[in-house]
Amino acid sequence: MPATQRGALARAHPVPLDHQSHSPASVSFLLGTGGDRRIWPDAITRRNRYGTRATPAEDEISFSSTTATNVSAEGFLAAGLELARLVDLASPSPVASDQWFADIRARIARALGCAGAHVILAASGTDAELLALCMIAGISGRPLTNVLVAPDETGNGVPKAAAGRHYSDLTALGSAVEAGAPLEGLPPDRIEVRTIAIRNETGEPRHQHEIDADVIAAVETDLRRQRDVLVHVLDTSKTGLPAVTREAARHVAALAPGRVHVVVDACQFRGSISRLRQDLADGFVVALTGSKFIAGPPFSGALLVPAALAEQFAVRADIPAGLADYSAAQDWPAMLRQRMNFAFKSEFNLGLGLRWVAALTNLDAYAAIDESQHRLVKEQFVGRVRSRIDAVKGVFLHQDDDGDHLGSRAMVPLTITNGAGSFASFEECQTIQVLMRGLDGGPISHVGQAVRLGLRSVLRVAASAAEVVDVSARMAAGQPLHQAFRPIDARLDIFFQKLSVVLHQFREA
Numbered sequence: 013m014p015a016t017q018r019g020a021l022a023r024a025h026p027v028p029l030d031h032q033s034h035s036p037a038s039v040s041f042l043l044g045t046g047g048d049r050r051i052w053p054d055a056i057t058r059r060n061r062y063g064t065r066a067t068p069a070e071d072e073i074s075f076s077s078t079t080a081t082n083v084s085a086e087g088f089l090a091a092g093l094e095l096a097r098l099v100d101l102a103s104p105s106p107v108a109s110d111q112w113f114a115d116i117r118a119r120i121a122r123a124l125g126c127a128g129a130h131v132i133l134a135a136s137g138t139d140a141e142l143l144a145l146c147m148i149a150g151i152s153g154r155p156l157t158n159v160l161v162a163p164d165e166t167g168n169g170v171p172k173a174a175a176g177r178h179y180s181d182l183t184a185l186g187s188a189v190e191a192g193a194p195l196e197g198l199p200p201d202r203i204e205v206r207t208i209a210i211r212n213e214t215g216e217p218r219h220q221h222e223i224d225a226d227v228i229a230a231v232e233t234d235l236r237r238q239r240d241v242l243v244h245v246l247d248t249s250k251t252g253l254p255a256v257t258r259e260a261a262r263h264v265a266a267l268a269p270g271r272v273h274v275v276v277d278a279c280q281f282r283g284s285i286s287r288l289r290q291d292l293a294d295g296f297v298v299a300l301t302g303s304k305f306i307a308g309p310p311f312s313g314a315l316l317v318p319a320a321l322a323e324q325f326a327v328r329a330d331i332p333a334g335l336a337d338y339s340a341a342q343d344w345p346a347m348l349r350q351r352m353n354f355a356f357k358s359e360f361n362l363g364l365g366l367r368w369v370a371a372l373t374n375l376d377a378y379a380a381i382d383e384s385q386h387r388l389v390k391e392q393f394v395g396r397v398r399s400r401i402d403a404v405k406g407v408f409l410h411q412d413d414d415g416d417h418l419g420s421r422a423m424v425p426l427t428i429t430n431g432a433g434s435f436a437s438f439e440e441c442q443t444i445q446v447l448m449r450g451l452d453g454g455p456i457s458h459v460g461q462a463v464r465l466g467l468r469s470v471l472r473v474a475a476s477a478a479e480v481v482d483v484s485a486r487m488a489a490g491q492p493l494h495q496a497f498r499p500i501d502a503r504l505d506i507f508f509q510k511l512s513v514v515l516h517q518f519r520e521a
Contacts (some may be wrong), residue, residue, distance in 0.1 A: 308371020
């Protein structure tokens with residue numbers, strides 16, 4: 013690494029950059045940088061706001077990939093080795109920072125089989141929303157309407173980001189901003205947000221054709237108003253529901269080519285990889301994260317941009333200056349970065365790069381497995397969760413949450429009742445989630461955060477890519493399916509036993 017880059021790294025990350033810089037403590041520290049307060053570790057527990065750690069915790073049970081996951085031992089080791097390549101001159105394969113980040117973007121594209129797409133890194137799924145909005149705003153000369161689907165079942169900060177506003181008072185790159193204020197270069201009267209619900213007031217899922225009809229009507233209305241439109245396709249909501257069919261998305265994109273753009277929110281990454289490849293082929297932008305189903309450390313997002321749109325962006329874009337508070341130069345491919353007339357404030361986000369390195373240990377292995385095997389393991393996992401629910405008093409799978417989509421998404425929303433027999437409130441569900449991370453009743457266990465669904469709230473039990481990889485490896489070694497699932501079955505038994513204990517204590521308190 014050139015001395016100038018080495019110096020920049022030292023200034024950006026105040027840890028010793030010598031041969032000890034890739035020690036476990038340094039790796040753990042750096043995995044918690046380059047993100048906002050949500051991933052800062054507590055001084056006592058060393059856990060972030062999601063309850064996860066930036067060091068391996070193999071003794072903890074985790075079915076919380078809908079929210080966040082502890083870094084795996086393999087991911088942690090990979091991050092340490094890649095850090096050594098970047099900062100240790102004695103490394104057998106040292107690399108310059110621009111090539112290091114280019115390698116990460118190339119690995120993401122290669123794993124997904126979309127080498128023609130341009131990958132832009134983002135600190136989180138919410139940052140990816142801001143990035144997509146700023147890109148489309150940059151190539152549009154008109155006022156812009158952002159059609160946001162299921163705002164209650166995406167990231168909490170997404171509605172503000174969709175409006176081009178700061179969703180927190182501190183950005184991932186450390187800029188202090190005013191939460192709710194518009195980004196510099198995005199006048200507040202330029203962006204309008206239309207929201208489309210996927211559930212009714214009581215929490216029941218709406219019919220897919222109703223959602224599609226609402227989206228199509230919204231796009232037609234705003235085109236008549238001489239506005240350009242960005243439409244969201246929600247590949248998987250927080251409770252596993254898809255929203256807006258690809259047929260509807262292709263229809264609205266064809267209404268006014270160049271004026272209607274589609275972004276697929278695949279941040280949960282629970283759909284098929286082949287579908288995402290088709291989305292890119294259809295000209296859609298795809299947002300994903302390595303920190304949900306892929307089970308990398310929290311705060312690793314990316315935006316995949318089709319080649320034709322990337323070329324249009326490179327030629328025409330007038331990017332809002334406020335994006336520099338969120339996006340670093342090395343997050344972008346050189347082809348775009350070198351042609352953009354944009355003043356970046358940061359050269360790179362090392363923590364983001366390391367989190368993607370950790371996530372890629374799972375993504376590479378998962379992507380190498382046939383999609384029919386993905387479906388088999390996901391469906392088997394859901395069946396095993398369902399078989400254990402009835403044994404826990406006051407926990408059930410509500411009929412409104414049931415359906416074939418659960419098996420394809422490897423996720424089960426659990427509705428919980430409180431001591432009075434009523435639906436547990438959102439706050440009560442959150443309390444239960446925290447209690448599951450205590451030591452009473454069994455090992456520390458992680459479950460997905462609560463989600464409000466009308467009059468009730470749910471907690472979510474989910475598999476991750478790691479479970480699919482592990483089961484598939486055992487089957488490839490000759491074990492039958494039931495035997496390959498035994499380690500997961502054992503963890504599920506412990507998890508639901510602890511949930512039963514925690515709920516009893518909670519109701520007695």
